[in-house]
Amino acid sequence: MRRNIDSGKLLYALGVLFAAAALLYFSRDVVFSLSITVKSVLLFLAFVAFFVGGLTIQRDVLDVVAFALSGVTYVVFVGYVVVRYAPGETGTFLLLALSAGLFVALGYLVRGGSVSLSRRQATGVVAALLVVSTVLIGADAVGGDVSYAVETESSVTVEPIETDRPADYGERQKRIGTVTATNGFVFTRALSLPSLSGCLAGVDDVPGERVWVDYDRSSYERPDTIAGGASREFGVEASVPISTNATESITYDIERGGDCESQRDSPTLIVTVGGETDRID
Secondary structure, eight states, rough: OOOOOOOHHHHHHHHHHHHHHHHHTTTTTTTTTHHHHHHHHHHHHHHHHHHHHHOOOOTTHHHHHHHHHHHHHHHHHHHHHHHHHOOHHHHHHHHHHHHHHHHHHHHHHHHHOOOOHHHHHHHHHHHHHHHHHHHHHHHHTTTTTOOEEEOOEEEEEEEEEOOOOOOEEEEEEEEEEEEEEEOSSSSOOOOOOEEEEEEEEEOOSSSSSSEEEEEEETTTOOOEOOOOTTTEEEEEEEEEEETOOOOOOOOEEEEESSSSSOOSSSSSEEEEEOOGGGOOO
């Protein structure tokens, strides 16, 4: 049996689907370099704009499309807030409950015809939303990004290893510095700590020059956001090799940089800090 398919409605559905995909991509914090606060507000304002469009548009099923876009935008907004702000179980429950009440109330008002806007009023609302969005984006752009300050110790001493294992070399895990992330503006931003690596120079008898350098995982829970005006400090550790036959401590000078090829007069641990160098001190 041949079924009749409304081509127009199919295209509308595809449009809503692609709009949902675009909103999800926007919420991944990989485009536009906006703060988490501004992205949350923009998603909510987009929800309001689409809802206003649904109230105003009277042509064909475009009002349904506008309401569908409004609903999709709000769902993405709620998901983004929950993921990025982590309000906890109670906060998430309250947000979902309030959202359910909001949409039931809006549906009741729309069905009863209690809410209506003229085209002039709708244009004014959308214009106001655009002004607010522009102001927020401008403030976000001039507010600066998260800065990272890297401080390393001047040297690190590795003590001999006492072990019965038949190995030529062991490792000592040592704290060698800190990385401090600072958000100088009022908006919550994404936190992306710079990558770390290390190498040795001035030591000929150590097999391999690469050294494991990373953040202290005992107290580091890999946060991915930082509140406005906040600073967070993360310890940096290195696993420095030492011969299992060594009977005396070895002191390594610590140097920032990436040149592992040049000779050093004394054992040196070189720490390389990657990432966005313009935000790293």
